Amino acid sequence: MSRRLYRSLKLLEPYEGKLSRTVLRGESGSNPADLPDKAIASPLMAGYLLYLYKTVRKFWGEAIVVTQELGDIIGNAVVKDSIINNSDTICLLDQTKFKDNYNDIAALLSINETERRKIFTINQLDNTDNRGRFKEVYIRRGAVGEVYGVEVSLHQYLTYTTEKPEKSAVESYTNRFGSYPDGLDAFIRDFKGSGKSLPAFISQVNQNQQS
Structure with missing residues (x-):
């Protein structure tokens, strides 16, 4: 062996x-x-x-x-x-990178043309207004599936993000406030009070950390 x-x-x-x-x-x-x-x-x-x-x-x-x-x-x-x-259940995330050569995957998972069209709407629709941060997923049980938006709170998003700039910005707050919950609460409070977009606020926090 x-x-x-x-x-x-x-x-x-x-x-x-x-x-x-x-x-x-x-x-x-x-x-x-x-x-x-x-x-x-x-x-x-x-x-x-x-x-x-x-x-x-x-x-x-x-x-x-x-x-x-x-x-x-x-x-x-x-x-x-x-x-x-x-x-019995199949879940697919964004399949855009496979779009030009999807026949093998479609045949493997028994995806017909109607379901394929649904799959390629994942994260492609202009449906983000008045919604929290979310990604979409295709879920199929049996022969028919649907695309669902997975929405989470800002606390949840920042807790589980894998983006290095976001993790670094939150970490600077947790170090300052002594615990992750207190630091995260303070980060979100300052972000909402800043009037900036989340990427802009994160960039500002990281720049201040380096100076």
């Missing part, structure tokens, strides 16, 4: 325990498996995933796969069939 595959199976051990403690006893819970790219393409891992999906579905659970590389799924027939055939 390769070192990478052994490591991958070790990472699955907590999920095995969770599966036996929750799903197989009818309890709710989640503990997603961490699968490195190379390992998921191996025949042994493909067989394991097929067992995993069948077991979870048998006990009315639903396994969830999240990937940024559809090639991880498309490139292995056993993995592809075990995941796609047993996935």
